[in-house]
Structures are given as structure tokens and as C-alpha cells.
Amino acid sequence: MIRRAPRTLAEHSPILFPALMLVVFFVIPFSLMIAVSVFRRVPGGFYEPDFVFSNYERFLTTFFGGVMSFSLGLAALVAAMSVGIAFPFTYRLVRLPRVNQIRWLVFLLSILSLSEVIIGFAWSTLLSRTAGITNLFVALGLMSEPMALSPSFGALLAGLVYQAFPYTVLVLYPSLARFDPNLVEAARTLGASPLKSFLTVVVPGQRNTIVATTIMVFVFALGSYLLPQLLGKPQHWTLSVLITDQAIYQANMPFAAAMAVFLVLVSLALVGLALLAGRKEEAA
Amino acid sequence: MSALVLDGLTKRYGSVVAVHGASLRIPHGQFVCLLGPSGCGKTTLLRMIAGLEDPSGGRLVIDDKDITEAPAHLREFGMVFQSLALFPHLTAGENIAYPLRIRGANKAEQRKRAEELLELVRLPGVADRPVSKLSGGQRQRVAIARALALKPKLFLLDEPLSALDAKLREAMQIELKQLQQRLGITTIVVTHDQREAMTMADLVVVMSQGRIHQAAPPMEVYRQPADAFVADFIGLTNLLDGEVTAPGAVAVPGGQLHLPNLPPSGRVLLSVRPEEVIVHPAGNDGPNRLTGRLSFMRDLGASVEFRIDVAGREIVAVSRPQDRPPVEPGGPLSVEFPPAACVVLPPMGERPQ
Numbered sequence: 001m002i003r004r005a006p007r008t009l010a011e012h013s014p015i016l017f018p019a020l021m022l023v024v025f026f027v028i029p030f031s032l033m034i035a036v037s038v039f040r041r042v043p044g045g046f047y048e049p050d051f052v053f054s055n056y057e058r059f060l061t062t063f064f065g066g067v068m069s070f071s072l073g074l075a076a077l078v079a080a081m082s083v084g085i086a087f088p089f090t091y092r093l094v095r096l097p098r099v100n101q102i103r104w105l106v107f108l109l110s111i112l113s114l115s116e117v118i119i120g121f122a123w124s125t126l127l128s129r130t131a132g133i134t135n136l137f138v139a140l141g142l143m144s145e146p147m148a149l150s151p152s153f154g155a156l157l158a159g160l161v162y163q164a165f166p167y168t169v170l171v172l173y174p175s176l177a178r179f180d181p182n183l184v185e186a187a188r189t190l191g192a193s194p195l196k197s198f199l200t201v202v203v204p205g206q207r208n209t210i211v212a213t214t215i216m217v218f219v220f221a222l223g224s225y226l227l228p229q230l231l232g233k234p235q236h237w238t239l240s241v242l243i244t245d246q247a248i249y250q251a252n253m254p255f256a257a258a259m260a261v262f263l264v265l266v267s268l269a270l271v272g273l274a275l276l277a278g279r280k281e282e283a284a
Numbered sequence: 285m286s287a288l289v290l291d292g293l294t295k296r297y298g299s300v301v302a303v304h305g306a307s308l309r310i311p312h313g314q315f316v317c318l319l320g321p322s323g324c325g326k327t328t329l330l331r332m333i334a335g336l337e338d339p340s341g342g343r344l345v346i347d348d349k350d351i352t353e354a355p356a357h358l359r360e361f362g363m364v365f366q367s368l369a370l371f372p373h374l375t376a377g378e379n380i381a382y383p384l385r386i387r388g389a390n391k392a393e394q395r396k397r398a399e400e401l402l403e404l405v406r407l408p409g410v411a412d413r414p415v416s417k418l419s420g421g422q423r424q425r426v427a428i429a430r431a432l433a434l435k436p437k438l439f440l441l442d443e444p445l446s447a448l449d450a451k452l453r454e455a456m457q458i459e460l461k462q463l464q465q466r467l468g469i470t471t472i473v474v475t476h477d478q479r480e481a482m483t484m485a486d487l488v489v490v491m492s493q494g495r496i497h498q499a500a501p502p503m504e505v506y507r508q509p510a511d512a513f514v515a516d517f518i519g520l521t522n523l524l525d526g527e528v529t530a531p532g533a534v535a536v537p538g539g540q541l542h543l544p545n546l547p548p549s550g551r552v553l554l555s556v557r558p559e560e561v562i563v564h565p566a567g568n569d570g571p572n573r574l575t576g577r578l579s580f581m582r583d584l585g586a587s588v589e590f591r592i593d594v595a596g597r598e599i600v601a602v603s604r605p606q607d608r609p610p611v612e613p614g615g616p617l618s619v620e621f622p623p624a625a626c627v628v629l630p631p632m633g634e635r636p637q
Contacts, residue, residue, distance in 0.1 A: 185336050186369035188356040190383040191434065197357075200386060204373045 030264075037257035047254050055258035064242075064259075071222060071238040072266070078160045078221040079214045085161070086168035087210065091202060093169070094177045105173075108166040116163065120230030123159045124150045127231075156232040160224060164217045171216060175209040215271050222267055239263050287312040287470045288333070288438065292342035295328050295494075302328040304494040305342065310487065315464050316472045317481035320491035321517070326474045327366075327442055329491070333472065334440050335359050346437065361438040362431030366446060368423050370415045370430070376422075377402070377411030380430045401429035405463070421452050428460070432467070439464070439471040445480065457483045478518055482506075490514045506557075512632050515555035522561065522599050524554040525631070538595030539574040543623045553629040560625030561601035563590055565609045566616035573620045578611050592619055 006012050040050035058064075093104055114122075126133055127150035134146040149155055183205065187197035203210070225240035239259060247256035288310040295303040303325040310316055318326040331337040333344065335356030344352045351359060370379050378385075380401050381394035389397075395411070402408050405425040415423065424444065431439060444460070445453045461484045464471045475481055481488050482502045489499045490513070498510035509515035512523060526534040526541070528549050534541050536554065546552065566575065576594035588608050590601040599619055611617045 180367060180369065182365045182367050182369035183371060185356070186363070186365055186371075186430075187382070187386075188336070189334055189359075189361060189363040189440075190386070190430070191357050191360065192383075192386050193355075193357050196386055200382075201371055205371065207373070 033257045034261055036253055037261050039254045039257075041252055041254050046251070055255045056262070058255060059259060059262070064239075067237070067239050067242060068262075068266070070236070071240070071263075072270070074156075074160070074236075074238060075218045075221040077157065078164055079218040081157070081161050082164040082168040082217045083172075083210060083214050086165055086172055086213075087203075087206075088198075090169050090172040090176050091198070094173065094179075095181070105170075108169055111162075111166045112170075116224070116226045117230075119159060119163050120227050123155060123162070124230055127152075127155050127158075150231050151233045151236070153232065153236055156228055156236050159227045159231045160221050163224070163227065164220055167220060168213055168217055171213045172209060175206060179206065211274060215274055219267055219271070222263070287314075287347060289345040290329075290333070290342070291345065293329065293332055293339050293344060294341035295325070295332060295337060296340040301494050303332065306491075306496050307342075308489060308496065308499055310470060310472070312470055313468045314470055314486045315461065315484055316470075316487045316489060317485035318472065318474045318489045318491060319478060319481040319485075319517075320476065322476055324491045325494040326476075326489075326491050330440055330442055330472060330474045333438070334361055334363050359438075360434060360436055361440055362434065362436035363440040364427045364431045364442065364444045366443040368427040368447075370423055370427055372415055374415065375411065376407075376413050376415060376418060376426045379415060379426055380411075380433055382430065383433050397433060398429075401433055402426075404432070405429045406459075420447055421456070424448065424456065428463075432469075437470070439469045441471070441473045443474055443476070445475075446477075453480070454483075460484060488518075490517060492517070507627075509555060509627060509629070512553050512555070512629055515627065515629065520558055520600060522554075522556045522558065523632075524556070524597070526552045526554055528552060536574070537597050538576065541572050541574075541621055541623075541626065543572075543626050543628065545628050547628075551631040553631050554621075555627040555629055556621050556625055558589070558600040558602040560622060561599060562620040562622065563592070563601050563603060563609050563611075564618040564620060565611060566618055568618050570618075570620065572623060573618045575616060575618050578613050578615055578617055581611075581613055583608075592617065594619060 035049075036047065037055055038051050038053065039047045040052050040054075041047050059068075093101060096104070125131055127148070129146050129148035132146065132149065134143055134149065137143040138146050179202065183201050184197050187201045188194070192200060222238075223240055225238065225244045228236055228238050228241050240263070243256050243259045243263070246252045246259065288308075290306050290308040290310075293303060293306040294301070306325075306329055318329060320326050328337060332339050335351075335354060339352060342352070343350055370376075371382065374382065377395065377398040380398040381389075384394045384397055398411050399408070402411060402425075405428050407422055407425045407429070410418065410422065410426075415426065418426065424447075428441075428444070431441075441460075445456050448456060457480055460473075464484075473480075473484065485502055487499060488502050488505045490497045490505060490510075492513050498505055498514045500508070500510075505514060505518055509518060509521075515521045516523065524536045526536045528546050528551075529535045529540070531548065532542055532544065532546060534543060534546055534552060534554070541554070543554075564570075564573070574594050576592040576599065578590060579593045579598070580591040582589050583605065585605070587602050588605050590603070592599045592601060601619065609617060
């Protein structure tokens with residue numbers, strides 16, 4: 001192992017390939033998108049090179065502001081719920097015998113293999129009036145007649161959390177598997193009940209993992225554009241939906257690009273804030 | 285009245301029996317060492333006492349109260365783990381004050397108690413340091429302080445000193461013993477190091493394969509081992525197979541010994557410590573002597589060690605340099621087993637009655 005910083009070109013070489021990939025598949029497309037976002041749209045045509053900010057000005061309205069804050073709020077809620085459910089789940093999972101762990105992980109990976117479209121249609125069927133779960137409730141005598149639960153905000157939230165849950169578990173898994181079970185036992189002998197030892201030892205001890213996972217799920221949920229259309233009403237459409245709409249159906253590339261750039265900047269800013277808050281708390 | 289009573293405590297994992305009916309009475313204020321080779325069940329026994337493992341059978345009673353079913357967090361025992369298990373997200377002081385914090389003590393109270401305890405373990409002034417900035421010995425002391433924070437009824441330690449280097453370990457053994465005497469707290473330590481057990485314990489509990497072989501004061505365990513395992517595990521010993529041939533006489537390989545305390549007949553095992561074996565020049569006959577040949581000798585300065593071949597068996601003897609007989613390696617000599625030094629044990633593989 002070389003412990004000092006790499007100096008010669010040869011020592012830098014291992015990073016060249018990933019760097020190249022990053023430039024080709026991220027930096028260049030993203031730069032193109034920034035460029036397009038200041039181009040001028042040609043009505044009836046496509047767009048031509050220019051340097052105007054009119055695309056950005058367009059969404060400084062209450063409508064886009066509302067969509068933006070709804071998108072961010074929804075993503076934050078999905079992140080909080082996914083981590084809130086997945087963290088205790090994963091904590092129990094890593095304590096299970098190996099065989100059972102593998103069964104659970106295979107099950108979760110099989111959810112991962114489902115596409116957003118399949119998840120969306122499955123949930124909308126499950127929550128529909130004609131074939132949905134409410135028919136079961138009626139049969140059990142819990143409800144008087146079946147009703148449609150989708151589209152609604154609840155349906156959208158359920159679908160997004162369902163989709164994010166396996167990712168969340170897989171990201172939390174390595175860190176929780178390494179967690180020393182003696183720490184919880186020590187807390188128990190010091191008088192902490194199982195719940196209290198979880199809240200005072202496991203959660204604070206895993207804070208960095210929790211922050212990192214929450215950010216990941218947040219970004220993941222922010223990019224979702226199919227589920228809001230399948231499970232939500234038009235007022236639940238996120239900025240990602242509008243971007244898709246502008247880019248594909250309205251053929252307004254410059255405006256779509258401007259919205260995308262804005263979304264990236266806002267989410268980067270929020271992630272930065274979360275990291276900063278995490279570090280400050282650690283220093284205190 | 286005993287502080288702690290283990291009554292047939294048993295732990296099974298499937299078909300494996302980790303602890304086999306452990307019964308023990310521990311009086312108040314005793315320092316107890318659970319001693320045995322790794323995998324003998326001593327840690328499992330300690331964890332059952334702490335409430336971290338559910339016994340498969342038997343009872344655990346403290347001050348006449350049955351606590352077999354009591355959950356760990358209601359037992360009020362302090363425990364030091366082998367890994368120490370200090371909370372990495374807290375400072376040394378916060379670690380020590382943790383049990384007070386979860387009971388709702390205020391900050392000032394927590395702080396005061398943490399500093400008192402750091403004083404007690406002779407580590408003042410580190411309360412604000414993160415655990416990761418402490419040395420191994422300091423962490424050890426913080427773990428001990430934390431376990432003592434609530435003045436527990438029972439102080440449990442699982443191989444507490446195994447992570448320290450040899451020199452520090454010796455010092456900590458003495459310090460731990462002094463601390464225990466000062467506080468008068470009933471203490472149970474798990475160790476595989478017999479020196480450690482001999483240094484600290486009032487009561488040594490020798491275990492192997494899930495069973496308690498002997499529970500006695502250190503010198504008794506050494507001088508009056510209950511069976512061949514204890515005799516062999518504690519210190520160095522010579523084990524001789526014998527057969528009682530006449531009242532008070534036992535035939536061993538290479539001759540016959542006359543001993544008191546022999547059973548009327550049958551096979552026995554004799555344990556004789558090397559320092560009790562007396563080496564004489566050849567031809568110097570007397571009672572309880574066997575003849576042999578010196579196969580190896582080393583002068584260690586403070587003592588001389590002999591390895592003597594008696595009828596194909598190796599006998600180890602240790603004497604003071606000034607008592608060394610004039611013999612050369614390969615030469616014949618006479619080995620005396622004083623009757624008082626020979627401990628009569630049941631033959632190998634049989635349980636003591």
C-alpha cells in the first residue's frame with residue numbers, strides 16, 4: 001500500500017479511467033444541459049444557440065415555486081419514512097441467523113428488480129375500487145363498500161416508500177452488520193431497556209450512516225417521475241414530472257433544461273446543508 | 285447467607301451443553317475468578333449471571349431473591365466486557381455517566397459522579413476526552429468506572445485485562461484487587477490466565493467443558509486439587525498412575541510408595557508438585573524413593589529444574605541451587621516423594637465423589 005499522496009503520473013493512473021468515465025458520462029452531458037438552458041426556443045421548431053435567462057425567469061412564479069417545494073417536501077418525507085422503517089428492520093435483520101438473512105436479502109433484491117412502471121401499476125391496482133384491497137375489507141366486514149384509494153397523496157407516498165425501501169436496507173446493512181452487539185449489551189447491564197438502548201446507543205452510534213442514507217433516498221425520491229403520474233393527482237406531480245412533460249411532450253428543451261439545472265442546484269444545496277448540520281453537531 | 289447462589293445453572297445451544305449444572309455459593313464481598321481454558325463455558329456462565337443469556341435450566345438467587353427470569357437492565361449489576369464496549373459517540377465522562385443519564389439525573393449530577401469515579405480509578409481529568417483519544421489502559425479504567433457508576437450489587441468482568449500488554453496487566457491485576465477490597469463489592473472475573481486468578485481471587489472456580497471442577501481459595505486449588513484436570517491446569521504437576529496393593533501402599537511405575545489417605549483398593553492418580561519432589565544422589569535409599577535417570581537439567585539461577593526418567597515416565601523436579609545433588613545428565617539418581625506432598629486423586633476420566 002502506498003500511504004503517501006500519489007505524485008507521478010504512473011501513481012495517478014488508477015484514477016484516470018473513472019475520471020474519464022465521469023467526464024464523458026456526467027460532466028459533458030451536464031454542461032450541454034446547462035448550455036441548452038440558456039438557449040432560445042424557436043416556436044414550432046426546436047431551439048437555437050443564444051444566451052438568455054428567460055427560461056429561468058419563467059419558473060420564478062408561485063406555480064413552479066409550489067411544485068418545487070412540494071417535490072422537496074415529498075422527497076424529504078419519503079426519505080424520513082424509508083429510513084425510519086428500514087433502520088429498525090435492518091437492525092433486526094443483521095441479528096438473524098445467516099440463512100434467514102439471505103432469504104430476506106433475496107426477497108428485497110427481487111423488489112429491486114421491479115421497474116417503476118410495474119410498481120406503479122401494481123399499487124394502483126391494489127388501491128383501486130374494482131380490484132383493490134378495499135374489496136377484501138368489505139368481505140371481512142370492515143367496510144360497507146369498496147372505494148378507490150388511488151390516485152391520492154397516500155398512494156403516492158406508499159409507492160415511493162415501497163420502491164425506496166430495498167435500497168435503504170442495502171445501504172444500511174454493511175454498517176449495521178459491523179455494529180458491535182456488545183455496545184447494546186453494555187447499555188442493558190447499565191440499566192437501559194431494549195428500546196432505550198436502541199435509541200441511546202444504536203441510533204446515535206450510527207448517525208453518520210443515517211444521515212448519508214437519508215440523503216441518498218432523498219435524491220432518489222426527487223428523481224421519481226413515473227409514480228407521481230400513476231399514483232398521484234395532478235397536484236401531486238413533482239418537478240421531475242414537469243421536466244419530462246416540457247422535454248418530451250411540449251418539446252421545450254431549453255425550459256426543461258433550466259428546470260433540471262435548478263433542481264440539481266437546489267438538491268445539492270440541501271445535501272450540503274444536511275452534511276454541514278451533521279458535522280456541526282459532531283463538533284459540539 | 286450467601287450473596288449469590290447458582291443452583292444447577294445450565295445452558296444448552298441445541299445439542300451442545302455450554303454450561304452443565306453449575307452450582308456455587310458466593311458470599312458477600314468475595315472476589316471470584318472463573319478460570320478455565322477457552323470454550324469451557326466460563327463466559328457463558330458470566331453472561332447468564334448478567335442476564336445476557338437465558339439459562340436453559342437452574343436458578344439464580346441473589347440475597348434470597350430469585351432473579352433467574354429478571355431482564356439484564358433490572359438486575360443492577362455492573363459489567364466490563366472483553367471488548368470494553370465503550371460507546372464511541374460519547375466522551376469518557378459521558379460514558380461513565382450513561383447509566384445516570386438514562387435514569388434522568390441532571391447534568392451537574394452526572395458530571396460530579398463521573399469525576400468521582402474517574403478519581404476512584406485514578407484517571408482524573410479525562411472526562412471531556414473522546415473515547416478514541418484514550419490509550420488501552422485508560423479505556424480499561426473508563427470501562428471499570430462506568431460499570432461501577434451505579435454502585436452495583438455485583439461487579440462482573442469478562443477477560444477484562446486480556447487486551448493489555450503483560451506489564452500493564454500485572455499492574456492492573458493488583459489495582460483491581462485493591463479497588464475491590466476498598467469497595468467491598470462482590471466481584472466475578474472470567475479469565476484463562478491462572479496467574480491472574482491466583483493474584484486476585486478469594487475463590488477460584490476451575491471450569492472445563494461446561495463443568496465446575498473445583499471452587500476453592502487459590503492455595504487450596506494449588507495444593508489440594510480436586511481432580512486430575514485441576515492439578516494439571518493449575519501450575520505444573522507430576523501425575524502418577526497407581527494401584528493400591530495393600531493398606532497404605534500404592535504401586536506406581538518404578539516402585540511403591542507408602543501414603544496416608546489412600547482408598548482401601550483400586551486405581552488412583554497421584555499429583556506431586558515439582559517443587560515438592562526431592563532429588564538425591566543414586567544409591568541413597570530411603571522410604572518413598574524411586575530410582576531414575578536424569579534426562580535433562582537446567583539451572584535457572586534462582587532454581588534448578590530436573591527432568592528425570594522413572595520407568596519410562598518423565599518426572600519434573602525443581603530444587604534450590606544449593607540443594608542440587610552431584611549428578612550429571614544421563615546419570616542415575618533417586619527421587620523422593622514425601623507423603624505429605626502427594627495428593628491422591630480419583631483416576632483420570634472419573635468424576636470426584
